[in-house]
Amino acid sequence: xxxxxxxxxxxxxxxxxxxxxxxxxxxxxxxxxxxxxxxxxxxxxxxxxxxxxxxxxxxxxxxxxxxxxxxxxxxxxxxxxxxxxxxxxxxxxxxxxxxxxxxxxxxxxxxxxxxxxxxxxxxxxxxxxxxxxxxxxxxxxxxxxxxxxxxxxxxxxxxxxxxxxxxxxxxxxxxxxxxxxxxxxxxxxxxxxxxxxxxxxxxxxxxxxxxxxxxxxxxxxxxxxxxxxxxxxxxxxxxxxxxxxxxxxxxxxxxxxxxxxxxxxxxxxxxxxxxxxxxxxxxxxxxxxxxxxxxxxxxxxxxxxxxxxxxxxxxxxxxxxxxxxxxxxxxxxxxxxxxxxxxxxxxxxxxxxxx
Amino acid sequence: xxxxxxxxxxxxxxxxxxxxxxxxxxxxxxxxxxxxxxxxxxxxxxxxxxxxxxxxxxxxxxxxxxxxxxxxxxxxxxxxxxxxxxxxxxxxxxxxxxxxxxxxxxxxxxxxxxxxxxxxxxxxxxxxxxxxxxxxxxxxxxxxxxxxxxxxxxxxxxxxxxxxxxxxxxxxxxxxxxxxxxxxxxxxxxxxxxxxxxxxxxxxxxxxxxxxxxxxxxxxxxxxxxxxxxxxxxxxxxxxxxxxxxxxxxxxxxxxxxxxxxxxxxxxxxxxxxxxxxxxxxxxxxxxxxxxxxxxxxxxxxxxxxxxxxxxxxxxxxxxxxxxxxxxxxxxxxxxxxxxxxxxxxxxxxxxxxxxxx
Numbered sequence: 249x250x251x252x253x254x255x256x257x258x259x260x261x262x263x264x265x266x267x268x269x270x271x272x273x274x275x276x277x278x279x280x281x282x283x284x285x286x287x288x289x290x291x292x293x294x295x296x297x298x299x300x301x302x303x304x305x306x307x308x309x310x311x312x313x314x315x316x317x318x319x320x321x322x323x324x325x326x327x328x329x330x331x332x333x334x335x336x337x338x339x340x341x342x343x344x345x346x347x348x349x350x351x352x353x354x355x356x357x358x359x360x361x362x363x364x365x366x367x368x369x370x371x372x373x374x375x376x377x378x379x380x381x382x383x384x385x386x387x388x389x390x391x392x393x394x395x396x397x398x399x400x401x402x403x404x405x406x407x408x409x410x411x412x413x414x415x416x417x418x419x420x421x422x423x424x425x426x427x428x429x430x431x432x433x434x435x436x437x438x439x440x441x442x443x444x445x446x447x448x449x450x451x452x453x454x455x456x457x458x459x460x461x462x463x464x465x466x467x468x469x470x471x472x473x474x475x476x477x478x479x480x481x482x483x484x485x486x487x488x489x490x491x492x493x494x495x496x497x498x499x500x501x502x503x504x505x506x507x508x509x510x511x512x513x514x515x516x517x518x519x520x521x522x523x524x525x526x527x528x529x530x531x532x533x534x535x536x537x538x539x540x541x542x543x544x545x546x547x548x549x550x551x552x553x554x555x556x557x558x559x560x561x562x563x564x565x566x567x568x569x570x571x572x573x574x575x576x577x578x579x580x581x582x583x584x585x586x587x588x589x590x591x592x593x594x595x596x597x598x599x600x601x602x603x
Numbered sequence: 604x605x606x607x608x609x610x611x612x613x614x615x616x617x618x619x620x621x622x623x624x625x626x627x628x629x630x631x632x633x634x635x636x637x638x639x640x641x642x643x644x645x646x647x648x649x650x651x652x653x654x655x656x657x658x659x660x661x662x663x664x665x666x667x668x669x670x671x672x673x674x675x676x677x678x679x680x681x682x683x684x685x686x687x688x689x690x691x692x693x694x695x696x697x698x699x700x701x702x703x704x705x706x707x708x709x710x711x712x713x714x715x716x717x718x719x720x721x722x723x724x725x726x727x728x729x730x731x732x733x734x735x736x737x738x739x740x741x742x743x744x745x746x747x748x749x750x751x752x753x754x755x756x757x758x759x760x761x762x763x764x765x766x767x768x769x770x771x772x773x774x775x776x777x778x779x780x781x782x783x784x785x786x787x788x789x790x791x792x793x794x795x796x797x798x799x800x801x802x803x804x805x806x807x808x809x810x811x812x813x814x815x816x817x818x819x820x821x822x823x824x825x826x827x828x829x830x831x832x833x834x835x836x837x838x839x840x841x842x843x844x845x846x847x848x849x850x851x852x853x854x855x856x857x858x859x860x861x862x863x864x865x866x867x868x869x870x871x872x873x874x875x876x877x878x879x880x881x882x883x884x885x886x887x888x889x890x891x892x893x894x895x896x897x898x899x900x901x902x903x904x905x906x907x908x909x910x911x912x913x914x915x916x917x918x919x920x921x922x923x924x925x926x927x928x929x930x931x932x933x934x935x936x937x938x939x940x941x942x943x944x945x946x947x948x949x950x951x952x953x954x955x956x957x958x959x960x961x
Binding site: 397 | 744748749751752756760875884914917924935
């Protein structure tokens with residue numbers, strides 16, 4: 249028994265030595281890895297099509313990814329707490345419709361619109377929060393139910409109309425650039441991402457989310473109010489989805505009854521690519537932003553390479569698969585161990601026993 | 604030893620072996636009676652819509668014919684139910700059904716017979732299911748992630764195969780599967796019932812079914828008791844793929860066309876039916892029969908509302924509300940029931956406990 253343990257630690261030590269330790273942390277930080285891949289994709293696309301590196305195209309990419317980034321950001325809070333929110337796209341759509349009609353009919357200003365969007369998001373997120381945090385329904389069921397309700401509500405509220413006249417003063421935020429390639433909306437989003445990262449990393453609330461997601465039982469025993477933390481994550485998710493609705497209005501200058509209905513899974517995909525795991529306890533705010541940018545960059549690069557739009561969903565799917573295959577954390581553990589790992593483990597045990 | 608009479612100990616004899624074990628019911632104890640609730644709901648719906656809407660009953664035949672519209676959802680839900688029973692999920696099944704419909708349509712368009720079209724569609728869908736199963740079971744990636752990814756990929760493939768003008772206008776020898784009946788019973792309903800019975804038998808009365816339930820209930824215990832987890836999981840995803848294929852064929856036959864997004868809208872109703880049917884989303888608990896009842900509850904509800912003139916999206920909303928409402932009630936009831944039963948067991952156990960301590 250002890251020899252087996254020794255052999256194993258020796259083997260592990262040898263592996264550690266064999267690995268170039270100085271750079272390995274870069275590969276382990278998902279945000280940095282994905283950023284590197286983004287740079288490669290952008291460089292390759294620019295080499296093939298110089299227009300890719302134009303201010304307007306980059307601005308388009310960033311403005312597009314900001315919408316998904318908001319959803320992925322909220323989704324990250326929930327997923328770090330080992331939950332899942334299938335309703336973010338519908339919340340975004342409802343917020344876009346609600347705020348859009350107020351802008352269109354009452355001419356409210358942008359700050360008011362942002363506040364309104366945040367309010368709508370929080371109210372809708374409250375529904376999820378109550379179902380998961382108070383009634384204690386499993387998150388996937390609760391948010392599946394609210395997804396149905398909210399996407400139906402989108403249709404009921406629009407009643408066949410759509411938002412299509414957003415004043416230029418607002419939509420310009422999505423197309424005007426401060427620096428070449430950097431739209432105003434990205435600059436407005438960055439502080440929010442930084443604040444989220446700070447909250448997750450340095451506040452009691454943020455650390456509690458990681459603790460709950462890692463092991464709810466241990467978190468409970470450590471005195472963390474588990475249900476209250478879960479409750480809050482769904483509120484945060486709703487808040488960001490609501491802000492995402494405003495970003496959607498700025499970017500597309502319109503909204504209809506089907507806005508966001510297909511974005512629920514894309515948001516989850518972006519969060520996963522950014523390094524947040526469904527199994528809880530890992531992930532971060534920058535990952536959500538980087539994951540969204542990566543998705544948009546790759547899809548844009550695909551259309552630059554004359555790949556038919558038909559294959560865009562497949563692109564998302566393949567990226568998700570690659571991300572999870574790369575990420576050993578997302579392999580099921582415990583009873584449902586992967587065969588490869590099992591085989592490796594058995595081989596290791598045999599080797600240990602033989603010596 | 605304290606002088607307790609032997610009577611209570613004898614009375615509690617069946618439990619006495621576990622005197623020192625936990626006093627609580629297992630956390631996943633299943634409250635009986637959900638199936639009866641669903642049955643009452645179906646009867647209530649049928650009565651309500653018959654009274655309020657003239658066209659609904661149609662002399663009984665109308666009620667039967669309505670099943671053609673939700674039979675595909677039902678078949679999809681049956682496959683999904685087996686996957687959810689193992690504690691996994693298949694988000695790709697609806698996209699898979701679309702792909703199968705497109706394949707069937709393309710084969711028919713190219714001049715193939717109905718049999719060839721059905722075989723090709725189900726075969727392709729089965730292969731997709733097999734792929735899901737292999738990645739989930741052998742590579743060991745969470746099924747939610749795998750099927751999230753394959754769902755995106757299948758959608759692209761289906762759109763690409765369908766091309767700019769998706770096939771439509773199939774020969775009547777094919778569309779009769781979805782549009783006509785043997786005597787009074789729609790063929791789609793027959794297909795659904797046959798598959799439902801088969802799935803009930805597989806899950807309830809075969810080794811595979813017991814394995815699926817145990818894998819869902821306690822994967823670790825399943826592994827330690829020597830259950831072929833990888834093989835069972837691969838089988839269940841493959842089966843789910845095959846049933847998605849059947850659902851796709853039914854859809855193509857019913858609509859007489861094969862749009863590449865023909866089945867996409869069935870994912871939510873499918874999962875909703877499984878959950879409303881009392882299947883535990885974490886696996887290991889649930890009855891296929893109750894899922895079948897839930898399919899009828901949801902199907903008749905949406906069809907009745909459609910006939911009454913509601914739009915399909917407001918029906919989606921009502922469906923969501925029904926799902927949430929039913930589950931909130933069910934969860935609250937189960938928690939209450941468990942607490943009462945635990946209290947009763949504690950009262951029963953107390954003298955026995957003293958006996959053991961003494």
